[in-house]
Amino acid sequence: MKRIIKKVAVVGSGIMGSGIACHFANIGLEVLLLDIIPNALTEAEQKKGLTLESKVVRNRMVNEHLTNALKSNPSPIYSQKFASRITTGNTTDDMPKIANYDWIIEVVVERLDIKKLVFEKIDIYRKPGTLVTSNTSGIPIHFMSEGRSDDFQAHFCGTHFFNPARYLKLFEIIPGPKTSQDVLDFLFDYGSKYLGKTSVIAKDTPAFIGNRIGIFGIQSLFHLVKDMGLTIEEVDKLTGPVIGRPKSATFRTVDVVGLDTLVHVANGIYDNCPNDEAHELFKLPDFINKMIENKWLGSKTGQGFYKKVDKDILSLDLDALEYRPAKKASFATLELTKTIDKPIDRFKVLVKGKDKAGDFYRKNFAAMFAYCSNRVPEITDEFYKIDDAMKAGFGWENGPFEIWDAIGVEKGIDLMQVEGYQPARWVIDMLASGSSSFYTIKHGATYFYNIPTKSQIKVPGQDSFIILNNIRENKKVWSNSGAVITDIGDGILNLEFQSKMNTIGGDVLAAINKGIDLAEKEYNGLVIGNQAANFTVGANIGMIFMMAVEQEYEELNMAIKYFQDTMMRVRYSATPVIVAPHGMTLGGGCEMTMHADRVVAAAESYIGLVEFGVGVIPGGGGSKEMALRASDLFHKNDVELNVLQEYFLAVAMAKVSTSAYEAFDTGVLQKGKDIVVVNKDRQIAVAKQVALQMAEQGYTQPIQRKDVKVLGKQALGMFLVGTNQMVAGKYISEHDLKIADKLAYVMAGGDLSEPTLVSEQYLLDIEREAFLSLCTERKTLERIQYMLTKGKPLRN
Structure with a gap:
């Protein structure tokens, strides 16, 4: 049966419920968010003469929760405008409304008795066939549906989102005893395609997959930190980006999530998993109990x-349980990995370390490998789901079995045996069967060891993705030191940056020109996209800094012109060029995005022209493009200055969108032309289809524009008055004024005496001249140097 979700009801509006409601609003659905009514008036409500029967009072809790969620940072919603898709109400007055909703999600307090009361009420009002799911993080699903109607039980299961629902990709689906297979299949596909999640079917075991493994990992570290005499800074150094984990690593992550939340899940596992071989590990150490007692959550x-404390960060001494100034952590073993770019390639080095870091990794990985192998088949029949859960739910770049493969399966077993662990029997059987690794790559797909058949079979669900790691080696067409061009099929090429942080330098620009050359001669189109953490942080400012310091202005002029010419080539090639931004897409990456034939952006794209932060204006066509886009919006009787001012401010304030949808508001993306995909894993595949569609429809090379309307002195005067007022009010510095005035000159088209039609090349030339003049300024060089050394902007 075909099922269409148009309207979703969320019962429970706390942090998680409001976050889930916002994410469904993100993808365009109508959402009803409900919570209980208060049992007493606030002082403010009493002063206003309100009663408990007043609607504003009855909906107070839900409205406060949603308002707080929408104000939170990072935001749970792609654009504040999308909040209008959410209607609020209460569970006393508005529960009958759920009869008109296609999916009802329960997100109330983690108490079985309360959840059962909620489901009893839902069962009264829901229409047959409506999906009902619980976002519980640990209560067994089979307890919740007891006593409910047959239709309820057939359409009921767990759908566990991770907090924050917008950002963490794991979507665990936990069947109940009578859940229809059609329902499970639908939710699996819906989570991936529409919600942008990594869908994982989990068994109905305590804490399911993600939290069972994740909490084990944290509890293991709680014990290890004491046994090895490590500080919390040392553990965070060892368990952060160096091994492909979030910057918050372990202890900062616990602080963000809340120690009480972690303790709740850990206690649930301890109470409900008496036969777990690591049962005692889930018992809380004394220092955790003391922190809970002190409410240090x-x-x-x-x-x-x-x-x-003020501007200082203090850390907890776990022995004295007192705060002290945070200490910088360093280890010789970590120094050995500085030249290894990919975390997956560092693990072999880390476990060979001769210092405390090496000891830590050997102990930590031995415990993790043993525990994960022994959870199959208890929590899942297929081990790859554990890897999927840890990557999507905890932000790990590589899952436990991928790390084990990187170290070597036999080497991993050796580590375990030294520490007194044994792998599960199926791992020994795998090696005996001739499979020396958990995963293999063949025919452009990932295969995993299937325990029942003792053979490698294809990981399901890959057909809708293009995974560059799987095809790069066999489908490479061309490469240099900064980029790789790959044939992704059907006559479409993909250009993937491989420079540090995907910065755009001469090698990347050469690769873009080469990719367009190849596509124009032998292929149907080009996609510029990658699957790194970020699309690109922008142009190689280190190269710009060196040229400016050495006063090699002619070479710098040529380099900037090469960048501009390459962006214009992206716009005016004889083949479709699709840019697929995601994550940070800053400066030159934003300029490239703006010059694409079409943009296929991941919803989580943070795009903006940020050059002001390093003391220059956008010099790769970004300033020109903003003037052009403003010109295209000029209509008869418009106040054209107001339109231009909006685009000027987007650049001058270095606005970075907090989602791809916000990039439509800043003018970086264009409505009716550019598209957004919620699931980043599908992005390259969608971009390929867009390129192919454009080619098949008959792509015609565009003609360079010579009809850009610029306003000249009229606009320039307005901008100069405005920037001078900003300096007078001490909102910007004198150097900010100089940069803003240069931008104003470019976007006004110079000091022309009247509005005039000019060419793109005219604007590019004055943009480049302004950029170069700013590179001669000492304060600009100070800003660039500060960014290179400190990684953040200097306001001088």
Whole structure:
């Protein structure tokens, strides 16, 4: 049966419920968010003469929760405009409305008795066939549906989102005893295609997959930190980006999530998994009990493992249980990995370390490998789901079995045996069967060891993705030091940056020109996209800095012109060029995006022209493009200055969108032309289809524009008055004024005496001249140097 979801009801509006409601609003659905009514008036409500029967009072809790969620940072919603898709109400007055909703999600407090009361009420009002799911993080699903109607039970299961629902990709689907297979299949596909999640079917076991493994990992570290005499800073150094984990690593992550939340899940596992071989590990160490007693729960209480006092960060001494200044951690083993770009390639080096870091990794990985192998088939029949869950739910770049493969399966077993662990029997059987690794790559797809058949079979669900790691080696067409061009099929090429942080330098620009050359001669189109953490942080400012310091202005002029010419080539080639931004897409990456034939952006794209932060204006066609886009919006009787001013401010304020949808508001993306995909894993495949469609429809090479309307002195005067007022009010510095005035000159088209039609090349030439003049300024060089050394902008 075909099922279409148009309207979703969320019962429970706390942090998780509001976050889930916002994410369904993100993807364009109509959402009803409900919560209980208050049992008493506030002082403010009493002063206003309100009663408990007043609607504003009855909906107070849900409205406060949603308002707080929408104000939170990072935001749960792609654009504040999308909040209008959410209607609020209460569970006393508005529950009958759920009869008109296609999916009802319960997100109330983690108490079985309360959840059962909610489901009893839902069962009264829902129409047959309506999906009902629980976002519980640990209560067994089979307890919740007891006593409910047959139709309810057939359409009921767990759908566990991770917090924050917008950003964490794991979507665990937990069947109940009578859940229809059609329902499970639908939710699996819906989670991936529409919600942008990594869908994982989990068994109905305590804490399911993600939290069972994740909490084990954290509890293991809690014990290890004491046994090895490590500080919390040392553990965070060892468990952060160096091994492909978030910057918050372990203890900062616990502070953000809340120690009470973690303890709740850990206690649930301890109480409900008596036969777990690591049962005692889930018992809380004394220092955790003391922190709970002191209410040192993390960010929500102002202190946890870390505490901020004024501008200083203090950390907790786990022996004395007192705060002290945070200490910088360093290890010789980590120094050995500095030249290894990919975390997956570092693990072999890390486990060979001769210092405390090496000991830590050997102990930590031995425990993790053993525990994960022994959870199959208890929590899942296929081990790859554990890897999927840890990557999507905890932000790990590589899952436990991928790390084990990187170290070597036999080497991993050796580590375990030294530490007194044994792998599960199926791992020994795997090696005996001739499979020396958990995963293999063949025919452009990932295969995994299937335990029942003792053979490698294809990981399901890959057909809708293009995974560059799987095809790069066999489908490479051309490469240089900064980029790789790959044939992704059907006559479409993909150009993937491989420079540090995907910066755009001469090698990347050469690769773009080469990719367009190849596509024009032998292929149907070109996609510029990658699957790194970020699309690109922009132009190689280190190269610009060196040329400017050495006063090699002629060479710098040529380099900037080469960048401009390449962006214009992206716009005016004889083949479709699709740019697929995601994550940070800054400066030159934004300029490239703006020059594409079409953009296929991941929803989580943070795009903006940020050159002001390093003391220059956009010099790769970005300033020109903003003037052009403003010109295209000029209509008869418009106040054209107001339109231009909006685009000027987007650049001058270095606005970076917090989602791809916000990039439509800043003018970087264009409505009716550019598209957004919620699931980043599908992005390259969608971009390929867009390129192919454009080619098949008959692509015609565009003609360079010579009809850009610029306003000249009229606009320039307005901008100069405005920037001078900003300096007078001390909102910007004198150097900010100089940069803003250069931008104003470019976007006004110079000091022309009247509005005039000019060419793109005219604007590019004055843009380049302005950029170069700013590179001669000492304060600009100070800003660039500060960014290179400190990684953040200097306001001088």
